[in-house]
Amino acid sequence: MKIIAMIPARYAASRFPGKLMQDLGGKSVIRRTYEATVATHLFDDVFVVTDSDIIFNEISSNGGKAIMSQKEHECGSDRIAEAVKGMDIDVVINVQGDEPFTEKESLEKLIEVFKEDTTKKVDLASLMVHITDTDEINNPNTVKVIVDHNNFALYFSRSPIPYPRDPNAGVTYYKHKGVYAFRKQAILDFYRLPMLPLEASEKIECIRYLEYGKRIKMVETTIQGVEIDTPEDLERAKKLWK
Incomplete structure (x- = not known):
């Protein structure tokens, strides 16, 4: 099974423009994320895929691998789909460019989903974290994501789901971490x-x-990390x- 990581990277982020080029300990955020992903040694290859000459040059001039998008894209998945269309791969993991603390343990869990899925019933896998803070639940x-008893995603929302009509029902709230693992065909389907x-x-x-109708297997992790949105x-x- 050939598995690669793709890091979609836009320069003009709506909430924090240019955030991926901000300095973090002497290197840019996007370079920190790329190097952390490579350092896991989980992938056959790692690429940053971007629409920005600045980000492309930042990665390629520091010995990394970058791909320039050929079209304008609404989201990271579309950007990745264009990049992997002609590649001979089985699974691609989307690592968010604004997560410089990307670590091995969670990514291993995603890869394991596909190794165990011999009947290929899983189209995607993604990460979720148990949250209890009321402000975060309502932010x-x-x-947020809700799952069935086999941890397949039922729905994602920016609202608190499920709605706590009965606060004593014992519901667990999960935050969706934007790290995805796709079968190649699933992300190509998404693109079209x-x-x-x-x-x-x-x-x-x-x-x-x-x-x-795609099936998304959610994998619980305890590692929050830091997503740089602001x-x-x-x-x-x-x-x-x-």
Whole structure:
């Protein structure tokens, strides 16, 4: 089984433009993420795929592998699909460019899903983290996921799901970490299928897979990491890096 990692990287992020080129301990955020992914030694290859000359040059001039997108893309999955279309691979893992603390343990769990899935019933695998903080549960920047008893995703939302009508029901809330593992065909299907209303409303790309009947296996991890979405997140990351 040939497994690669792709790190989609836009320069013009809506909430924090240029965040991937911000300094983190003497190197850019995107370079830290790339090097952390390579350092796991889990992949046959690792690429940054970008629409930015700045990011492309940042990776390639420092000995990394970068691919320039040929088209404009709405989301990271589309960017990856274009890049892998002609590649001889089985599984591609999407590592978010704004997660410089990417670590081996969680990625290994995703890869194991496909090694165990001999009947190929799983189209995607992704990570989730148990959360208890009320502010985080209600924060629309935190994507929540609910799963069935086999940990297949039922739905993703920026709203708190499930709604706590009975606060004593013993519900566990999960935050979706935006690290995905795809079978190659699943991400190619995503690329050609149009966005539907649920995805358009929530602005959560993995909802498209559910709307078209794909199966997403969720894997629980205890490792939160730091996603750099705001300048405040960057300051937290700098303290953690020290």
